Amino acid sequence: MLSVQQVSGGYSSEAVLRDVSFKVKQGELFGILGPNGSGKTTLLKMLSGILPIQSGEISIRGKRLQEYKPKQLAKIIAVLSQHSSQTFSYTVKETVSLGRYAHQKGLFHTWNSEDEEIVQRVMKQIGVTTFQHKNIQELSGGEKQRVFLAQALAQEPEILLLDEPTNHLDLSYQKELLDFLKEWTTENGLTVISIFHDLNLAGLYCDRLLLLEKGMIQIDHIPNEVLREERIRDVYHTDIQKHAHPKVAAPQLALLPRVYKEEEKMEVDESLVHVTKKWIEVCTPIPLRTMSSGVIGSGMGWHRTFVNRHVDKDYRCSDHRAEMASFLKAHGFEPAETVGMMTAVMLEDVVFRRFVHEDFSIFVVVTAGVSNAIDASKSELHSFEVTPGTINTWIFVNGELSEEAFIQSIMTATEAKVKALNDLAVIDQVTGTLATGTSTDSILIAATQSGRGLEFAGTITPLGKLISKAVYQCTTDAIRKSRMRKQT
Amino acid sequence: MQRQFIQTFLNNRYLAYLLAGIFLILSILLGISIGTVSVPMLTILKIISAKLFGFISLDQIDPMYSSIVLDIRLPRVILSGLVGASLAIAGAAFQGLLRNPLADPYTLGVSSGASVGAVLTLFFQLSIPYVGSFTLPLLSILFSIVTIFFVLTFASKIERSMRVETIILTGIIFSSFLGAIISLMIALTGDELRQIIGWLLGSVSMRGWEYIKIILPFFVIGSALLMFNAKELNAMSFGEERAQHLGVNVQKRKLLILTAGSILTGAAVAVSGTIGFVGLVIPHFSRLLWGPDHRHLLPLSIITGSGFLIIADLISRTIISPTELPIGVITALIGAPVFAIILLQRKRMERSG
DSSP, X not given: XXXXXXXXXXXXSSOSEEEEEEEEOTTOEEEEEOOTTSSHHHHHHHHTTSSOOSEEEEEETTEEGGGSOHHHHHHHEEEEOSOXXXXXXXXXXXXXXXXXXXXXXXXXXXXXXXXXHHHHHHHHHHTOGGGTTSBGGGSOHHHXXXXXXXXXXXXXXXXXXXXXXXXXXXXXXXXXXXXXXXXXXXXXXXXXXXXXXXXXXXXXHOSEEEEEETTEEEEEEOHHHHXXXXXXXXXXXXXXXXXXXXXXXXXXXXXXXXXXXXXXXXXXXXXXXXXXXXXXXXXXXXXXXXXXXXXXXXXXEEEEEEEEEEOOTTOOOTTHHHHHHHHHHHTTOOGGGEEEEEEOSOGGGOXXXXXXXXXXXXXXXXXXXXXXXXXXXXXXXXXXXXXXXXXXXXXXXESXXXXXXXXXXXXXXXXXXXXXXXXXXXXXXXXXXXXXXXXXXXXXXXXXXXXXXXXXXXTTSHHHHHHHHHHHXXXXXXXXHHHHHHHO | OHHHHHHHHTOSHHHHHHHHHHHHHHHHHHHHHOSSSOOOHHHHHHHHHHHHHOOSOGGGSOHHHHHIIIIIIHHHHHHHHHHHHHHHHHHHHHHHHHTOTTOOTTTTTHHHHHHHHHHHHHHHXXXXXXXXXXXXXXXXXXXXXXXXXXXXXXXXXXXXXXXXXXXXXHHHHHHHHHHHHHHHHHHHHOTTHHHHHHHHXXXXXXXXXXXHHXXXXXXXXXHHHHHHTHHHHHHHTTOHHHHHHTTOOXXXXXXXXXXXXXXXXXXXXXXXXXXXXXXXXXXXXXXXHXXXXXXXXXXXXXXXXXXXXXXXXXXXXXXXXXXXXXXXXHHHHHHHHHHHHHHHHHHXXXXXX
């Protein structure tokens, strides 16, 4: 569709772009990225024929760009630029109708029914029909942008060039616009080439990305490859971290603010624990990176308060999440910053202890009751019933954990817990075999993300060793305490 | 909004033309009728139709009337009409092209450029072989074209984006400079001082049919060129880059439009001197009447522009009769406040938008 070969060019004297080559296929949504001054806009202006090409060649459908007459080119390429002057108050329809300029023939440019039909159709698709008789000067930024998009589409182009189309648009318009463009590429075979400032939007919507650096191509590849942490860090000279989009298979980059690194070192230990009759809380001065299966704040996240709440054995609630949230609020905790769990165990039986290994430490808090202990290998014999968790394990790591380490920590902790149960000969009441846990156990791994970097937490790694020992000891002690209470 | 109201009221395009047409005809009739000797409307109609169709004989009409109408007032009205039309359509085109509601042959300095050409011709009694009486308009046009390109090049050197104010400021600088040159030439002549000064302030008096013959061909060529570029003007009022994206051959069209505008201005200045603000006020009112679409803005500007200048001329020669005011005084009295209002409106819009 469009091919660029060894193109150099820019404003009059010096070349902004040097030796740029790439190809765009029909129906692609092609993103152009790069820091300020990397030549994105220059490239787009050269593609649209505004700036001359100093050397190299741009060809569209096998024909050189310079061989197209302005009108012919306008039938193939439409451009939606960032700014356009609106000195005079044309109506929306007059503005959109100008898009038909290149298609009109003859000295007087007669307006025929086909032109009218296309203009009406495009206005309907973009959703500007309702205000077609308004003056564009009276519209909001988002509405104006849509009117100019309609104008560009009225040209019936095969290629649409956009210069930061989401600039000045609020969140919903950004999404609406890009969803719309994506739809046109897949359904109408429109080729879209767009400059993006927002790397995440580009990663989310583009089929392919071109990263420019100082007027040269850094890489031309799929988003996942282009948006690599090290690459973006180098090109943009800034700290970012890549992570996966929660719903879509698209890479996302997060900025790392500078204060992050200057934070003082903080350790989670006994001093932060506060036990009452109704709940156990740990409040940390800074948010911790967490992975948990709590009632509230589950999954991956950042949290600074951790609450293990005592509930009655026969606690039943249709929406225990909402109930938990209102409980937290009532007691002065912010649900959004809290990992909350529930237990029927008496809270005095909690066991917490700090374990130190060379240059890092962990702090473990366990409450355990085994009245509904279960053998996981035979769990199909049990009926499903949500009852408050009875072994709640919290592991605070004073170190920086990788995502693998979080998962391995959970594995290691679970294995240690099973071993503790076995050694205490906890029996599944239904099957009569050795139990591996209870039906509603919860776990929390929370890391300060400062201090020593801990990449792995398998059972024989330093962290794994510490977790196994800590969880085994604490779980054993907690179960013993709870058993003692029953006997007395 | 005021404009919305006017436009819904006038949502029929024919009505806009009708109103403008009535205004023009009325001003023509008034322009011929009123003066030291008042000529009845009916007599005017009779004389004109007699001259045009010939089936009514002029015998029953007082020969004094027919002589006043045909030799003095009619040519004067037609000339002021043509000058007004030329300046108005040139102003509309400059405004659209430069995306600048304050552009006009006068504010851009084009009129002054044309004056220099005209004064040079008068001063040195120049006459280009073969063109004869067309030497004056041709030299005026040449100087207009040179001036507009100088002004625009200079403005783009100051600021790439060529803001409205920058262009106007540049126009004023050039106007002052060219005005000084004219003053210098006048000072050097001595004798013809009064004639040239009178001419400078703008006047359509005592010109006769000769001058109509001079301006007419240029008016037709210039207006036709602009009308054929009405769509391109629409596109270019959204910015030159966008116009190019829409398929307009910007360089070629821009050159055509600037040249056509200069032809119109040059010819108008050659026959009537510098008359300011017509090209500013008329397009502004035409836009209120029928929106910014140049396909209608240009013809409407022609009609209302000619009507406006005929009325302005009428006022200038009757208000302190028997002395005649230069017509430029009247247009400036109306035009300068309008200029101020547009400037205020723009600033208010920028602030709110």
